[in-house]
Structure formats: C-alpha cells, structure tokens
Amino acid sequence: MRPRLRTALLSVTATALALPLLTAPASQASSATAPPRTGFETSAGARWTTQPEEQRFLAAVDRASDRVAMSTIGTTKQGRPLQLVTIGTGRHTRTTVLLICSQHGDEPSGREACLTTVRDLAYTRDAGTRRFLSRTTVLVVPTANPDGRAADTRTNADGVDVNRDHIALKTAEGRALAAVLRDHRPDVVYDLHEYDATPPYYDKALLSLWPRNLNTHARVHDEAHALSESYVRPAAERAGFTSGVYGIWTDPATGEPLKQVAGDGQERILRNTAGIKHSVGLLVETRVTPLTDEEKRDTAVNNRRRVTTQLTALDGLMRYVDERRGRIEAATTAARLAGLGDRGPVHLGGADNDPAEPAEVIQDPPCAYRLSPAQYADVGDELALHGVRVTPPDGGDNSVRVPLRQSARALVPLLLDARAAYHLTAGEPMTAC
Structure with missing residues (x-):
C-alpha cells in the first residue's frame, strides 16, 4: 500500500489557509x-x-x-x-x-x-x-x-x-x-x-x-x-x-x-x-x-x-x-555503470526533440584530456565537486589526466573540451592512454 500523501486538497477559493499535512493531522x-x-x-x-x-x-x-x-x-x-x-x-x-x-x-x-x-x-x-x-x-x-x-x-x-x-x-x-x-x-x-x-x-x-x-x-x-x-x-x-x-x-x-x-x-x-x-x-x-x-x-x-x-x-x-x-x-x-565501458558518442548540443548537428557530436571521444598544472590548479576544485576522477601527474611536466573511462564519462568533455559551450578549460585530447 502506498502512503497516504495527502488527506485533503485546499480549495483555491478558500478564505483561510488550511494546508493539509502530508499524511496525518x-x-x-x-x-x-x-x-x-x-x-x-x-x-x-x-x-x-x-x-x-x-x-x-x-x-x-x-x-x-x-x-x-x-x-x-x-x-x-x-x-x-x-x-x-x-x-x-x-x-x-x-x-x-x-x-x-x-x-x-x-x-x-x-x-x-x-x-x-x-x-x-x-x-x-x-x-x-x-x-x-x-x-x-x-x-x-x-x-x-x-x-x-x-x-x-x-x-x-x-x-x-x-x-x-x-x-x-x-x-x-x-x-x-x-x-x-x-x-x-x-x-x-x-x-x-x-x-x-x-x-x-x-x-x-x-x-x-x-x-x-x-x-x-x-x-x-x-x-x-x-x-x-x-x-x-x-x-x-x-x-x-x-x-x-x-x-x-x-x-x-x-x-x-x-x-x-x-x-x-x-x-x-x-x-x-x-x-x-x-x-x-x-x-x-x-x-x-x-x-x-x-x-x-x-x-x-x-x-x-x-x-x-x-x-x-x-x-x-x-x-x-x-x-x-x-x-x-x-x-x-x-x-x-555505463561510463565504465567508455563507448559511444558524446553530444555537445541538441536535445531529445532537436537532433544534434554533426559538429555537435564527438563520435569518437578521446580516452582522456590532459590538463597542465596551471589548468588543474584553476579547475581542480570544480572537477572534484562534480565527482570527476583524475589520475596522478603524468610524466615530468606534472600534467594531470582526466580519463573518460569513469561513471562521469559524458560530463568530462562538457567540462574540458574546447568545443563544449560551457567548458571550464580547454584540455588537450589524448588518443593514447
């Protein structure tokens, strides 16, 4: 049995407010x-x-x-x-x-x-x-x-x-x-x-x-x-x-x-x-x-x-x-779980009632985006708030990689691809990870 979520409705013409309790008086x-x-x-x-x-x-x-x-x-x-x-x-x-x-x-x-x-x-x-x-x-x-x-x-x-x-x-x-x-x-x-x-x-x-x-x-x-x-x-x-x-x-x-x-x-x-x-x-x-x-x-x-x-x-x-x-x-x-498979396109535009233009679709997304130390210092807090996983510094330049193989896969290009309308920074797409 589902909960009794209201016991009465308030008439919009009532002269006094008597909002019902959600369940019980x-x-x-x-x-x-x-x-x-x-x-x-x-x-x-x-x-x-x-x-x-x-x-x-x-x-x-x-x-x-x-x-x-x-x-x-x-x-x-x-x-x-x-x-x-x-x-x-x-x-x-x-x-x-x-x-x-x-x-x-x-x-x-x-x-x-x-x-x-x-x-x-x-x-x-x-x-x-x-x-x-x-x-x-x-x-x-x-x-x-x-x-x-x-x-x-x-x-x-x-x-x-x-x-x-x-x-x-x-x-x-x-x-x-x-x-x-x-x-x-x-x-x-x-x-x-x-x-x-x-x-x-x-x-x-x-x-x-x-x-x-x-x-x-x-x-x-x-x-x-x-x-x-x-x-x-x-x-x-x-x-x-x-x-x-x-x-x-x-x-x-x-x-x-x-x-x-x-x-x-x-x-x-x-x-x-x-x-x-x-x-x-x-x-x-x-x-x-x-x-x-x-x-x-x-x-x-x-x-x-x-x-x-x-x-x-x-x-x-x-x-x-x-x-x-x-x-x-x-x-x-x-x-x-789907993002862990790291498959499929990422859409930079369009909607469920407005098909994306070809230029708005990343058909073959990179495996990661590389951020310079300065870029990561600038947007690292936002990535963390979004729950985006990053990897430790890569090589001698202390750059950071943001892989797409993660739960937040579709979000990563929206945050880091230069083509995305509201990107935080323009990361370097990586094709070899």
Whole structure:
C-alpha cells in the first residue's frame, strides 16, 4: 500500500489557509508538541515565510523528530546558511530523492511546499508513509538561493542565475548543490520553480519537463519522462489543475504544440545536469499569473493556489517513487555503470526533440584530456565537486589526466573540451592512454 500523501486538497477559493499535512493531522503527530507552522500558513497565504521564520520552523522540526537531520552545506555571499534536511527512518534505504526549492529567489511557492513537506514527513504517524520513509531517504534544500529570496530576485547576491551555474560552479549555491549531488547520488532530483503565463498559449497551472540533454542515459531519460507524464501532471490534473510541458506553446483550440520558447538541453541547467549525472531529473513550474478574478482581487488566494499546485505535484512524485523504485534503481545503476565501458558518442548540443548537428557530436571521444598544472590548479576544485576522477601527474611536466573511462564519462568533455559551450578549460585530447 502506498502512503497516504495527502488527506485533503485546499480549495483555491478558500478564505483561510488550511494546508493539509502530508499524511496525518497534527493530533496524530509523533510529538506531543503541536507541529510548527510556517509564516505563510499563519498568514493564510497573505505573505511568504521569512527567513528567520524558516530557521525557527526547521529547528522546531529537527528537535521534534528523530527521523530528521539538519546540516549546513554552504554559506551565501551575504552570510546566509544553505541548509540540507535529511528525512528517513531506515539505515539502508533503497531510494534517495532530492528536492531543490526556490533556486530563483522570486519563485517562492516551491519553498513553501518544501517546508510543509519536511514537517509533514517528520511528524507523520501514518503506517504507509512510515513504511515509505523506511525505504526512502528524502533530502530537501528548502531555500536554494537565500540571498535571492531575501531580495525577491531571480538571481543570487552576485546577480548570477543559480540555475545556469551547474557546470561552472562559480556560486556558493551552485557549489553546495554539486556537493550534494556528488555525495548523496540521489536517484531523483526534483526542482521546484514558477513561471509567468502567456495566455492563451502558455497558461497552464503546472508545467513540467525532464532532462532533454542527449547525454542522459536512455533509461534515466525514460524514467524522468514517466515521472512527468504519468505521475506529476496527472496528479495535478486529478486535483483540478491544468498541466502542460514546460517551454512549449500550444494551440488553445487543439492542444497541438506551436513553438518552443524554453526548455532546451543546456547542460548547465539543473534538470539536465541531473540527467547527465545519472539522476531522474524533473523541473516543475507553477503559474504565478492569476487564474481567476478572485486571484486578481486577493493575492493570498493566488499564493495559496500556487503552493497547493506544488503540493499536488509532490504527491505525484512520491507516488512515482513508491510504485517504481525498482525501475528507478535499475535505471540509475545502469547509467552509473555505463561510463565504465567508455563507448559511444558524446553530444555537445541538441536535445531529445532537436537532433544534434554533426559538429555537435564527438563520435569518437578521446580516452582522456590532459590538463597542465596551471589548468588543474584553476579547475581542480570544480572537477572534484562534480565527482570527476583524475589520475596522478603524468610524466615530468606534472600534467594531470582526466580519463573518460569513469561513471562521469559524458560530463568530462562538457567540462574540458574546447568545443563544449560551457567548458571550464580547454584540455588537450589524448588518443593514447
């Protein structure tokens, strides 16, 4: 039996916020102390949770539940902590799920959904959900861009879009997330965002998209597609929300695609980076633009609908994990082992709906890239954060080799080949290793 991931849905026309617990009402909580509430909840959606409120909320959850652990994974330019919440009850869980919340600071609904999800998993007494947690580790970065959230800006304090920094790793936020991907090797990476609608062509309540990058292993790609199309979108639609594919304008009369405006295969975007790193990645976007006249009149109603849409999509994610964990594990394991065979092309461009041009394909990749001591001094930390293996200095010149025969095989040329769009440095291709 799968866990009861919601007991009720919040009506978008409600005048007071009553976000349901993920599994069980507060009266059934595992602690005698009443579960904490976010600033968003206590204000009935009239405002977003402040960062001091977030810290108090998470500290209270951590104290109350022995299935929760908190850690600091970095510090922003302005001194705010980047935090990771780990939730689980089993020592040897099979599946790891990572939620990345509000990489863009002006997209707060995902953060609110993540905060209440942390609490609801921590406090649940529902047998199905506890069984789910005995087999699943849920990792949550509640605020992936704290400086941007404080300023209500898309970018971080340096003006950098964190969701374009998952290759270069120039930001504290990007580096922290890369370390989490490397150290925890999540099977699923779920990235929560928001978007502004363009009616009538691009105006669904929820949009989602899998990794389109062509270096994503086929089995991982197919699992991510199933997560989107068979679980997340249907969960939203069962709750009464419209859904679509991120980046695709559709004809309002026929539903047929008209053009693509976003959602390509750039490796520096998290959903694509996750796929290249052998996780089932998914981007989820909820609509900021009001859907009804009531939402136009009352910002709180709009805010509540945005958060509730995120919560219903999260239900789809959890159902997916519970029902397909065997397939997920098989796909991510196959992907992680594939690079050890050191076979096949590496794609520098294209997407699953946009075939790469011949010049964008390395048909016969080198066996390694050689880095000079100066190059390695410049990018060695980034390679380590990416989990890329290097060999000791080669010969008298103290150069370093980065072999392709490793789990991160497809990532290596994206980082080190001069032809790659976002390469860190131009390594020397080696044909004899």
